[in-house]
Amino acid sequence: MGSERRNERQPTINDVARVAGVSKKTVSRVINRSPLLKDDTRQKVESVIAELGYVPNPQARALALRRNFLLGLLHDNPNAQTVLNFQIGVLDAIRDTNFALVVRPVNRHSPNMLDDIRDFLEKQRLYGVFILPPISENEELAALCRELDCAYVRMGSTQLDSPQYLVESNDREIVASAVDHLVEMGHRRIGLIEGPEGFRSAFERREGFLDGIRRHGLEYRAEWHAPGQYTFDSGIEAAERILSLPDRPSAIFVSNDEMAAASMHVARNKGLLVPDDLSIIGFDDSPIASHIWPPLTTVRWPIREMASVAAHKLIDSEDADQLPSRLPSQLIRRSSVAPPREK
Amino acid sequence: MGSERRNERQPTINDVARVAGVSKKTVSRVINRSPLLKDDTRQKVESVIAELGYVPNPQARALALRRNFLLGLLHDNPNAQTVLNFQIGVLDAIRDTNFALVVRPVNRHSPNMLDDIRDFLEKQRLYGVFILPPISENEELAALCRELDCAYVRMGSTQLDSPQYLVESNDREIVASAVDHLVEMGHRRIGLIEGPEGFRSAFERREGFLDGIRRHGLEYRAEWHAPGQYTFDSGIEAAERILSLPDRPSAIFVSNDEMAAASMHVARNKGLLVPDDLSIIGFDDSPIASHIWPPLTTVRWPIREMASVAAHKLIDSEDADQLPSRLPSQLIRRSSVAPPREK
DNA sequence: CACAACTAGGAAACCGGTGTCATAATGAAG
DNA sequence: CTTCATTATGACACCGGTTTCCTAGTTGTG
Numbered sequence: 116m117g118s119e120r121r122n123e124r125q126p127t128i129n130d131v132a133r134v135a136g137v138s139k140k141t142v143s144r145v146i147n148r149s150p151l152l153k154d155d156t157r158q159k160v161e162s163v164i165a166e167l168g169y170v171p172n173p174q175a176r177a178l179a180l181r182r183n184f185l186l187g188l189l190h191d192n193p194n195a196q197t198v199l200n201f202q203i204g205v206l207d208a209i210r211d212t213n214f215a216l217v218v219r220p221v222n223r224h225s226p227n228m229l230d231d232i233r234d235f236l237e238k239q240r241l242y243g244v245f246i247l248p249p250i251s252e253n254e255e256l257a258a259l260c261r262e263l264d265c266a267y268v269r270m271g272s273t274q275l276d277s278p279q280y281l282v283e284s285n286d287r288e289i290v291a292s293a294v295d296h297l298v299e300m301g302h303r304r305i306g307l308i309e310g311p312e313g314f315r316s317a318f319e320r321r322e323g324f325l326d327g328i329r330r331h332g333l334e335y336r337a338e339w340h341a342p343g344q345y346t347f348d349s350g351i352e353a354a355e356r357i358l359s360l361p362d363r364p365s366a367i368f369v370s371n372d373e374m375a376a377a378s379m380h381v382a383r384n385k386g387l388l389v390p391d392d393l394s395i396i397g398f399d400d401s402p403i404a405s406h407i408w409p410p411l412t413t414v415r416w417p418i419r420e421m422a423s424v425a426a427h428k429l430i431d432s433e434d435a436d437q438l439p440s441r442l443p444s445q446l447i448r449r450s451s452v453a454p455p456r457e458k
Numbered sequence: 459m460g461s462e463r464r465n466e467r468q469p470t471i472n473d474v475a476r477v478a479g480v481s482k483k484t485v486s487r488v489i490n491r492s493p494l495l496k497d498d499t500r501q502k503v504e505s506v507i508a509e510l511g512y513v514p515n516p517q518a519r520a521l522a523l524r525r526n527f528l529l530g531l532l533h534d535n536p537n538a539q540t541v542l543n544f545q546i547g548v549l550d551a552i553r554d555t556n557f558a559l560v561v562r563p564v565n566r567h568s569p570n571m572l573d574d575i576r577d578f579l580e581k582q583r584l585y586g587v588f589i590l591p592p593i594s595e596n597e598e599l600a601a602l603c604r605e606l607d608c609a610y611v612r613m614g615s616t617q618l619d620s621p622q623y624l625v626e627s628n629d630r631e632i633v634a635s636a637v638d639h640l641v642e643m644g645h646r647r648i649g650l651i652e653g654p655e656g657f658r659s660a661f662e663r664r665e666g667f668l669d670g671i672r673r674h675g676l677e678y679r680a681e682w683h684a685p686g687q688y689t690f691d692s693g694i695e696a697a698e699r700i701l702s703l704p705d706r707p708s709a710i711f712v713s714n715d716e717m718a719a720a721s722m723h724v725a726r727n728k729g730l731l732v733p734d735d736l737s738i739i740g741f742d743d744s745p746i747a748s749h750i751w752p753p754l755t756t757v758r759w760p761i762r763e764m765a766s767v768a769a770h771k772l773i774d775s776e777d778a779d780q781l782p783s784r785l786p787s788q789l790i791r792r793s794s795v796a797p798p799r800e801k
Numbered sequence: 802c803a804c805a806a807c808t809a810g811g812a813a814a815c816c817g818g819t820g821t822c823a824t825a826a827t828g829a830a831g
Numbered sequence: 832c833t834t835c836a837t838t839a840t841g842a843c844a845c846c847g848g849t850t851t852c853c854t855a856g857t858t859g860t861g
Contacts, residue, residue, distance in 0.1 A: 125583075127817055138841045143819060151839060170580045174526055175817035177517035178846050185560070192546075195538035195745070203535075203563050215582050217528070217558045220546050237513040239558050240468075347749045373749065380751045402538070403746055406690045406716065408723045470847055481811045486849060494809060518847035521816050 126167040135163040146171055173213060183242055184213045186429060189232060189256075190247035191223040193345070194371075196401050197418055201247060201270075204422025214430060217241070223250050229259060236263050243267060243429035245422070251275060252315045266432060268425040272316040279435040282425045282442065284416050286316060286398075287323035289444040290368065293396045293414060294327025296446060297366045301454040302394060303331075306339035306364035308353045308374050314345075320370045320398060339364045343374045350377025358385055358393070365455035366394035372401040375411055379451070390453035400447055409450035417442045469510040478506040489514055516556060526585055527556045529772060532575060532599075533590035534566040536688075537714075539744050540761055544590060544613075547765025557773065560584070566593050572602060579606050586610060586772035588765070594618060595658045609775060611768040615659040621783040622775070625768045627759050629659060629741075630666035632787040633711065636739045636757060637670025639789060640709045644797040645737060646674075649682035649707035651696040651717050657688075663713045663741060682707045686717045693717025697724035701736070708798035709737035715744045718754055722794070733796035743790055752793035760785045 132139040137160060144152055145160040163169075177183035186205065190198050205216050219235050221228050228250075236244070236259070243266030250256060251269040257276060260267040269275050272286040297305055307324045310317025328335055338360055341353035350373060357363060358381055369375035375397030379389050387393045389409055397404055400415035421442050428435040475482040480503060487495055488503040506512075520526035529548065533541050548559050562578050564571050571593075579587070579602070586609030593599060594612040600619060603610040612618050615629040640648055650667045653660025671678055681703055684696035693716060700706060701724055712718035718740030722732055730736045732752055740747055743758035764785050771778040 129817075139818080140820090140842085141840060144840090147819090153839065156839080172521070172817055173582060174517045174520035175846090176819080178515070178521050178848085179817080179819040181819095181846065183517055185558075192542060195542040199535060199538040199541055199563070202561055206561075206563055213581060215528075215560045215562075215578075217560045218545055218549075219558075220542070220549055235558075238556060239516060373745075376749055383751070402716075403749060406719055406746060407750070408726070472847075482848080483812085483850090484810060487810085490849090496809065499809080515847055518816090519849080521818085522847080522849040524816065524849095 125172075126169045128169070128171070131160065131163050131167060131169050134167065135160045176213075183240055184215065185239060185241050186214055186216050186426065187235070187239065187241040187244040188216060188218045188247070189221060189244055189250060190218075191221050191250050193248060194399060194401055197399070197416070198247065200418045201245070201422045204419035205245065205426045207419065208423040208426035209430070212430065214242070214426075221250065223253075229255055232256065233259055233263070236260070236265050241265055243432075245425055245429070246270065248272065248316055249314050266429050268428050270421060270425060272319045275315070278440040279428060279432070281440050282421045282428065283440060284421065284442055284444045286319035286414075286444065287326065289414050289446060290320045290323025290398070291327040291330065293368055293446055294324060294331070296412075296448075297368070297394060297396065297452065298327075298331045298333070300366075300394065300452055302364075302366040303333055304339070304364040304366070304455075305333060306336075306341075306357050306367035308341050308343045308350065308357070308367060308369040308378065310370040311344045312342070317345075317370055320368075324368055336364075339367075343370065345371050345373065347373045347377045350374025351381055354378035354381035358382060358387065363393075365392075366396070366452070368396045368398075370398055372397040372399045372404045372411060372413055375413065375451075376403050376407050379407055379411075390451050391456050394452040394455070396446075396452060404447075405449070412449045412452045413447050415445050415447050417444065468515075469512045471512070471514070474503065474506050474510060474512050477510065478503045519556075526583055527558065528582060528584045529557055529559050529769065530578070530582065530584040530587040531559060531561045531590070532564060532587055532593060533561075534564055534593050536590065536592060537742060537744055540742070540759070541590065543761045544588070544765045547762035548588065548769045550762065551766040551769035552773070555773065557585070557769075564593065566596075572598060575599065576602055576606070579603070579608050584608055586775075588768055588772070589613065591615065591659060592657050609772050611771050613764060613768060615662045618658070622771060622778040624783050625764045625771065626784050627764065627787045628784060629662035629757075629787065630669065632757050632789065633663045633666025633741070634670040634673065636711055636789055637667060637674070639755075639791075640711070640737060640739065640795065641670075641674045641676070643709075643737065643795055645707075645709040646676055647682070647707040647709070647798075648676060649679075649684075649700050649710040651684050651686045651693065651700070651710060651712040651721065653713040654687045655685070660688075660713055663711075667711055679707075682710075686713065688714050688716065690716045690720045693720025694724055697721035701725060701728055701730065706736075708735075709739070709795070711739045711741075713741055715740040715742045715747045715754060715756055718756065718794075719746050719750050722750060722754075733794050734799050737795040737798070739789075739795060747790075748792070755792045755795045756790050758788050758790050760787065 128139045128142050131142045142160055145157055192198055246269045248271050251271050269281050271283045275281055309321050339357055341356045343349040343353045369378050375395050378395055382389050382393050389395055397411045397413035400413045404411040404413045424438050428438055471482045471485050474485045485503055488500055589612045591614050594614050612624050614626045618624055652664050682700055684699045686692040686696045712721055718738050721738055725732050725736050732738055740754045740756035743756045747754040747756045767781050771781055
């Protein structure tokens with residue numbers, strides 16, 4: 116069953132110091148790559164470290180340095196794949212550091228969300244936290260982080276805070292260019308299924324849509340514009356509303372992929388072929404986008420890259436202002452857009 | 459902007475002791491609920507703690523106790539929703555403790571996965587780790603945890619380890635009863651799309667399928683049995699194979715929901731109505747199961763409950779053997795199963 | 802009332818690192 | 832060959848808790 120060492124105590128810095136015949140401060144200097152060490156001392160200590168398999172105790176370091184090496188992720192699961200990709204992105208960034216990522220799913224509908232988070236931050240004394248949308252839009256939460264002296268980065272779709280505390284994408288521009296894409300394909304009658312009120316992302320996507328409409332001088336029709344909740348069910352309802360119209364649009368932009376998938380079902384039930392009778396563009400590039408038929412043209416956030424940048428902002432905070440705050444999304448063209456059938 | 463206290467040092471146990479006029483050991487006793495304290499002492503100290511807003515430093519405790527309060531989650535993203543639900547389940551279990559959950563996505567195809575994990579475990583000195591399938595099936599990984607003296611719980615679909623290190627579900631039985639369900643509906647010609655070779659879950663699900671077939675004396679036909687990789691694309695291929703047969707089955711059990719969704723597409727493309735011409739049962743109850751049409755009958759792992767049990771096994775390890783190791787899955791009946799059209 | 806037995810609380814060392822500052826070793830200059 | 836800088840290293844206190852062990856106070860018993 117492999118080499119067991121259950122009862123052997125982990126070697127400490129004192130063990131290394133004793134075996135190497137130096138003081139523990141010297142060992143500490145080796146670990147921390149202090150420049151003022153003679154090469155042969157360094158090598159001697161390093162070989163002892165290797166021989167003993169010594170690994171510094173992170174808790175002791177945290178105590179002595181008065182800061183730990185834990186990054187937190189606060190999120191209210193907007194989308195499982197996004198959260199997971201974010202975790203992976205952070206991991207990529209901290210792989211060769213001593214940092215670790217601790218997660219904290221929260222419930223934004225709970226009245227004591229802020230108390231829960233306060234409790235969490237106080238107990239764990241995190242080095243910093245990432246805040247994912249939609250709770251990244253919560254100003255009280257940001258204030259709480261400042262109060263508790265916890266570094267933070269808010270992820271979002273628009274400028275929520277000063278750049279060093281923020282990593283955002285360009286929802287508004289990319290949605291406008293999604294409209295461009297529809298127009299290029301020949302559409303002039305374009306509908307919108309919107310995200311829930313109060314969500315910054317929903318607002319940005321709507322504004323981007325309207326920018327696009329205006330840019331091309333297209334007709335805006337209130338009845339082609341339905342509210343949604345970013346859920347599949349709300350998408351069904353919204354699509355029913357728009358597609359039952361006698362004079363329906365030839366394309367719709369839907370503010371997330373779940374609602375876009377729902378719209379496809381509604382279209383199919385009404386005997387409309389996607390994309391021939393109805394073109395659809397979604398948003399998120401969630402797994403469902405490529406698992407429905409036809410595969411959905413959608414917008415992809417560069418979530419892993421955003422996570423990495425955010426991690427660097429927390430860790431190397433001195434050059435946080437050198438890092439970009441805004442990473443562009445991308446329109447992923449699949450098969451849910453085609454030229455309109457008639458005209 | 460709320461009350462700032464950026465430059466105020468966090469109060470320590472010494473501050474509390476001084477203000478309360480007791481020794482720090484007494485404060486420590488209050489925190490740790492020692493029974494041998496006079497009530498008025500306890501109350502005095504507690505009121506000082508509240509007044510100062512004192513919160514014990516977890517790193518200092520970890521150092522003194524020679525164990526920390528970090529639980530790790532090792533996974534290779536089999537399914538984002540599952541991983542996230544697992545995280546939430548763990549959080550529920552540790553909400554009122556001092557534990558936190560640190561995540562570590564890994565790549566099981568990377569040749570240095572084990573080294574990465576070793577590095578992680580050594581650096582972080584976790585209290586214990588959860589290992590999600592499929593890497594929970596890796597014996598070398600379990601051996602590594604034992605070697606590093608890190609408690610672990612392996613999640614799985616079958617007995618991988620002794621019960622105190624394991625939380626599993628009953629894939630085999632539940633799949634057999636999914637077959638029962640199909641038989642009750644009148645099916646006698648049932649196909650199988652299998653998971654990838656080498657996956658314990660794939661094996662269990664196949665065996666459960668075969669149990670069900672045998673139990674009802676149904677015909678086993680090799681051409682109704684196709685391999686898959688748990689991916690959408692592999693599901694397309696497998697379903698093509700089975701549904702192109704002149705003499706195709708009237709129902710199929712598909713080893714996960716992604717492949718089941720793929721099978722629905724194939725069926726539709728071939729002009730087969732689900733469920734009238736073809737009944738389908740999936741496995742996982744992933745979001746896609748309720749977002750496709752018709753909604754998929756599938757098997758749901760009680761993943762949050764499993765996560766909670768697993769957390770208790772790690773934390774209260776003394777009574778780990780009292781906790782259940784096996785939590786039953788559930789067949790979620792939706793609309794992808796109906797009696798076969800013609801006898 | 803003397804003495805044990807038990808209780809509540811404190812002093813000091815310790816966990817395993819890091820910071821500060823003093824000192825030994827080295828090299829350069831006079 | 833001193834003397835002074837400069838560099839490399841060590842001694843020791845400290846981070847903020849816990850453990851061990853001891854003392855003083857309280858209660859019970861003969």
